[in-house]
Amino acid sequence: MKISFPYMGTSHIVVSYLFEKLGFEVIYPPTPSKRTLSLGVQYAPEFACLPFKIVLGTYLEVVEKGAEILITSGGCGPCRAGYYGELHKRILHDLGYPVEMIVIEPPLVEPLDFLRKLHKIVKPKGIFNLLHYGRIALEKLKALDVVESTLHELRPLALDKQQINQAYIEGLELIRQADSVKEVIEAKKAALEMLESVPADHTFKPLRIGLIGEIYVVLEPAANHDIERLLGERGAYVHRSIFLANWTRDNVLAHGEKDIRAMAIPYLNQMVGGHGQNSVGEVVRYAEEGFDGVIQLAPFTCIPEIVAKSIMPAVSRDKNIPVMTLFLDEQTGQAGIETRIEAFLDLLWQKRKKQEAS
Amino acid sequence: MRVGIPRTLSFFTLYPLLKPFFDGLGVEVVVSPASNKALLDEGVKDTVNDACVPIKLFHGHVVALKDKVDVLFMPRIISLDGKNTLCPKFLGLPDMVKYSVSNLPEIIETRLDMKKGKMEIYRFLYRVGKRFTDNKVKILRAIWHARYKFSRYRKLLLKGLTPEEAFTCLHTGQEPPHKEQSGQIKLAVLGYPYTIYDDYISVGLLDMLREQGVRVYTAEMVPEEAMKRMSKKLPKNLFWYYSNRVVWGSQYYINEQNIDGIIHVTAFSCGPDSMTNKLVELEAKQHQPKIPFLTITVDEHTGEAGVATRVEAFVDLIKRKKGII
Numbered sequence: 001m002k003i004s005f006p007y008m009g010t011s012h013i014v015v016s017y018l019f020e021k022l023g024f025e026v027i028y029p030p031t032p033s034k035r036t037l038s039l040g041v042q043y044a045p046e047f048a049c050l051p052f053k054i055v056l057g058t059y060l061e062v063v064e065k066g067a068e069i070l071i072t073s074g075g076c077g078p079c080r081a082g083y084y085g086e087l088h089k090r091i092l093h094d095l096g097y098p099v100e101m102i103v104i105e106p107p108l109v110e111p112l113d114f115l116r117k118l119h120k121i122v123k124p125k126g127i128f129n130l131l132h133y134g135r136i137a138l139e140k141l142k143a144l145d146v147v148e149s150t151l152h153e154l155r156p157l158a159l160d161k162q163q164i165n166q167a168y169i170e171g172l173e174l175i176r177q178a179d180s181v182k183e184v185i186e187a188k189k190a191a192l193e194m195l196e197s198v199p200a201d202h203t204f205k206p207l208r209i210g211l212i213g214e215i216y217v218v219l220e221p222a223a224n225h226d227i228e229r230l231l232g233e234r235g236a237y238v239h240r241s242i243f244l245a246n247w248t249r250d251n252v253l254a255h256g257e258k259d260i261r262a263m264a265i266p267y268l269n270q271m272v273g274g275h276g277q278n279s280v281g282e283v284v285r286y287a288e289e290g291f292d293g294v295i296q297l298a299p300f301t302c303i304p305e306i307v308a309k310s311i312m313p314a315v316s317r318d319k320n321i322p323v324m325t326l327f328l329d330e331q332t333g334q335a336g337i338e339t340r341i342e343a344f345l346d347l348l349w350q351k352r353k354k355q356e357a358s
Numbered sequence: 359m360r361v362g363i364p365r366t367l368s369f370f371t372l373y374p375l376l377k378p379f380f381d382g383l384g385v386e387v388v389v390s391p392a393s394n395k396a397l398l399d400e401g402v403k404d405t406v407n408d409a410c411v412p413i414k415l416f417h418g419h420v421v422a423l424k425d426k427v428d429v430l431f432m433p434r435i436i437s438l439d440g441k442n443t444l445c446p447k448f449l450g451l452p453d454m455v456k457y458s459v460s461n462l463p464e465i466i467e468t469r470l471d472m473k474k475g476k477m478e479i480y481r482f483l484y485r486v487g488k489r490f491t492d493n494k495v496k497i498l499r500a501i502w503h504a505r506y507k508f509s510r511y512r513k514l515l516l517k518g519l520t521p522e523e524a525f526t527c528l529h530t531g532q533e534p535p536h537k538e539q540s541g542q543i544k545l546a547v548l549g550y551p552y553t554i555y556d557d558y559i560s561v562g563l564l565d566m567l568r569e570q571g572v573r574v575y576t577a578e579m580v581p582e583e584a585m586k587r588m589s590k591k592l593p594k595n596l597f598w599y600y601s602n603r604v605v606w607g608s609q610y611y612i613n614e615q616n617i618d619g620i621i622h623v624t625a626f627s628c629g630p631d632s633m634t635n636k637l638v639e640l641e642a643k644q645h646q647p648k649i650p651f652l653t654i655t656v657d658e659h660t661g662e663a664g665v666a667t668r669v670e671a672f673v674d675l676i677k678r679k680k681g682i683i
Contacts, residue, residue: 047632077597078443083633086594090640268453270434272446300408303629307450310406314457327408 002027004067006055009219010148011244013176014140019071021133023124027067029058032222036061041330043091049299050223050329051216052084059088063097071121074105079273079304081216138245139181143188145243147171150195152239155232156206159199165229167194206237207348210286212279213297214305215242217328224297225334227326227341231295234345239291241282242275260285267311276304280311287319292348294321295341300329322348359490360386361466362427364419366393367412367448368435370521370551374511374528375504376431379483382500383490388427390419393558397422398658404458410625411559411657412552413447413454420459429464429489433482436471442599445630480505515578520564521555539573542682543673546575546611548638549623550600553656560623561662563654563669567621570673575617577607584610596637601630608638612645619650619676621669626657650676 004027040057075082085103107114158164171191178187217223264281298305401418452467487497514524588606611617624631642649
């Protein structure tokens with residue numbers, strides 16, 4: 001059976017590895033491109049958010065290549081992303097692609113449904129196979145996160161930004177090739193060494209910026225015009241609020257993130273779906289940790305982030321931390337983002353200079 | 359003591375419950391004026407630009423009320439039917455308003471979450487009543503009275519009255535005028551009560567249709583048991599109360615009422631509606647025979663002429679298809 005899945009950040013390395021080992025033929029989802037987006041925009045509802053359109057575009061590209069099963073995550077609201085699997089399926093069927101869609105609902109909400117679908121996926125090779133390779137996949141997930149956060153730390157310091165970007169891509173390839181827990185750990189070490197061997201100016205004190213918002217646009221460079229790279233190359237250290245491994249732990253396997261939500265309570269004492277409440281809480285946390293600024297990323301018409309954005313001015317004022325919100329959609333151009341980032345960074349540098357002078 | 363209730367969003371669902379309740383407590387109820395341009399402009403000034411028209415309008419209603427009342431009633435409505443939540447903007451509404459509009463009076467943001475059980479609505483009213491009086495008997499009597507009026511209101515809506523007409527009936531105690539819709543074609547006009555019954559946002563869509571000889575049916579005219587039946591038809595329901603009612607209503611009219619066409623009224627950039635709209639569109643398309651479907655998107659710049667042109671064209675097409683003209 002030919003299987004495929006949505007593309008998000010670096011997760012494809014882990015997901016494709018797992019499915020190959022489970023005995024499926026994986027149709028590799030291509031990196032989202034202009035074509036992906038325009039395919040998605042053509043068939044998606046006008047006001048669906050950017051992730052919906054990119055993922056729909058990816059599906060259309062992989063069914064052209066012959067994918068028969070699409071696997072994705074579900075949800076139970078109030079964020080509408082929980083319904084995307086169902087609506088994607090209906091749109092694909094309406095267009096005449098008879099794909100099978102396996103929507104994995106959160107295991108804690110619908111345990112029976114989860115087990116049934118898990119059984120279907122695991123059946124070809126059995127449960128021990130899943131446990132064995134699941135462990136390696138989890139290790140890869142952690143390795144990817146470590147390498148990525150190291151990249152964020154070193155990129156603003158690196159003298160040649162091209163070189164460090166290249167080292168990172170090579171590091172990812174090493175992790176992708178690793179085939180046992182031991183190899184993953186070795187690949188991780190090698191990747192870190194490659195990043196650290198890039199000549200860097202360790203006396204430079206970069207601006208510290210927190211990156212918050214909706215998970216897909218935060219994790220997927222194609223959706224946010226590679227904002228982490230843009231910031232890193234302009235001398236800012238980016239701390240991302242969401243990493244794959246911790247998100248999987250907190251949201252799929254357990255109800256985590258209670259501390260972040262607790263920080264949001266003085267401003268927003270209600271779960272509003274998606275990452276709305278987290279976004280508010282994370283600004284508070286970044287302010288307390290002494291970050292220079294926060295950038296909130298959200299797809300256009302994202303309801304939870306709109307709620308968060310309308311509360312943001314109050315949080316920003318109270319905690320004395322600048323926040324810039326970028327709403328992204330298919331019309332967003334890279335030059336526009338660059339202009340806004342540069343202006344934001346200029347303001348933050350001036351603020352820092354003022355603080356140092358006084 | 360005067361309590362202010364904005365005339366939008368949950369107003370069309372909850373007002374007939376709240377009005378007699380506050381009357382019973384001896385509290386004066388002040389309702390903001392019907393939506394108009396000045397109100398909307400005021401709202402647009404205060405709201406984040408990414409919000410939808412109804413939310414912007416809500417801010418406008420709050421601004422119109424804030425200097426005239428002692429308390430603003432703005433409950434945090436989580437769930438109205440015990441299963442589905444409301445749009446996330448409803449969940450965060452009190453917070454959005456608090457941090458966007460300055461110089462607000464005291465706000466009642468009591469939580470209403472029907473997932474906690476059927477009696478929650480009475481516990482909710484009790485908690486609200488506690489704010490105004492310590493007299494338990496008075497609160498309970500007010501709740502009893504409100505409950506009666508509320509169930510009458512729902513019956514009036516089923517008869518095809520608009521909320522405004524139903525309010526007048528309840529207020530004056532008159533029997534509802536016998537309303538038999540006349541017209542050659544039957545259209546389902548689906549959308550949230552706060553867009554289709556607010557004549558300013560919907561630019562008088564319902565009257566426009568009636569003038570063209572259309573019998574108009576809305577989601578509020580669908581009997582509760584039919585809604586329940588329809589809720590079991592979809593493999594996966596949406597998560598939001600009002601959106602689900604639109605979807606189930608469309609199922610009812612498509613499959614059981616032999617409707618001639620569907621008009622879906624949605625607000626620009628409405629998040630839940632991006633799902634609702636596509637779902638209803640696909641359902642209408644997949645039905646045999648296909649049901650004509652029209653989407654009307656409204657925002658703060660919607661003009662009557664633009665909507666009228668589209669609606670007239672749609673109605674003419676259906677009439678031609680049926681051989682009436």
